[in-house]
Amino acid sequence: MVDSQVLIRIAGLSHTYPGKGKTPERRALKDVHLEVLKGEMLALLGPNGSGKSTLLRILTTALKPTEGHVQIGGFDLGSDPRSVRKQLGVVFQKPALDRKMSVVENLVAAGQLYGLNRDILASRISSLLEGLALADRRAEKVEALSGGLARRVELAKALLPEPGVLILDEPTTGLDPISRQEFWNEVTQLRGEGTTVIVTTHLLDEAAVCDRVAIMHEGQLLRCAPPQQLQRSIGRQVLTLECADPDGLLAQIRADMHLEGSVVDGALRFSLEDPFSLDRLLAQCADQIERLTLAHPSLDDVFVELTGKRLVGREEGGL
Secondary structure: OOOOOEEEEEEEEEEEEOOEOOEOOEEEEEEEEEEEEOOOEEEEEOOOOOOHHHHHHHHOOOOOOOEEEEEEOOEEOOOOHHHHHOOEEEEOOOOOOOOOOEHHHHHHHHHHHHOOOHHHHHHHHHHHHHHOOOHHHOOOEHHHOOHHHHHHHHHHHHHOOOOOEEEEEOOOOOOOHHHHHHHHHHHHHHHHOOOEEEEEEOOHHHHHOOOEEEEEEOOEEEEEEOHHHHHHOOOOEEEEEEEOOHHHHHHHHHHHHOOOOEEEOOEEEEEEOOOOOHHHHHHHHOOOEEEEEEEOOOHHHHHHHHHOOOOOOOOOOOO
16 A cells, blocks of 8 residues: 655756867757655656656766656755665665675675665665565576576565665666566565666566556656556557558548557557447458557557657557
8 A cells, every 4th residue: 555645746847968178068868847645656667768767867966867756755855865775775776786796795795885774774675685585596697597597686685775765777677577576576565565666678568567657758747647657648549550551541541541650660540439330441441451459558659659669669568
């Protein structure tokens, strides 16, 4: 159950990376406003270059924003970053473990950096290894672990100080489907225990299990709502047609059936709210249609509706 208390407040957040030599300056974030509730799981969804990573760097105090304010747990990120950092646990996209050290050695080293008392640290390590099904791996070197097990160690490391906010940056990159599911099972359990989770992802199925999805594109926060609400906002169904001449077919359907659509990645898309006759469409255009798909809206469809571009390629799929 999500607490109604606002834990993170982001107001007017913008950031511009300065130019270097012939490289012009780049505005990576543009006036982002967002509130995250205590105990909520929020997905930052968008392609590379959307601003997700910049926002995450700011939230973890690794980057000072050009404009705007961030408060986490009542502490201002600009004036009191140390108090903000004490509330955070972070799993970075790139592995941050010493592969030559054992699982427990990595956790002891991390706990010492957190300043944890020896007895408290020993208790936390035992509890986390047990809870994350790593107890029998405590003495193994990280280099001997599978990718999924290593990510669990990363998660244990982030949870050592019992953070109020867990930040996950593309946490399942490179994992096989089974390891991905096991990792998310652990994260879902943490959410149930009241931990606030922020995850950056470009994977639709990961975003779909979150309480809310913040869709980002070219530095802007376009929409933030529960995934089902986002999907329902663009209609009851999405009709996709693949054909040799999408622009020509669109003009014909627009004239004959008064149906508005768009061409995206060479395919025709129609967001449908009212009942629609496929029989009539096929009677008039069957000889031009190579492939037809009628489905409930996905988060990718929402992204297309907002940006005119697909978030994932056709071969990637997603919920």
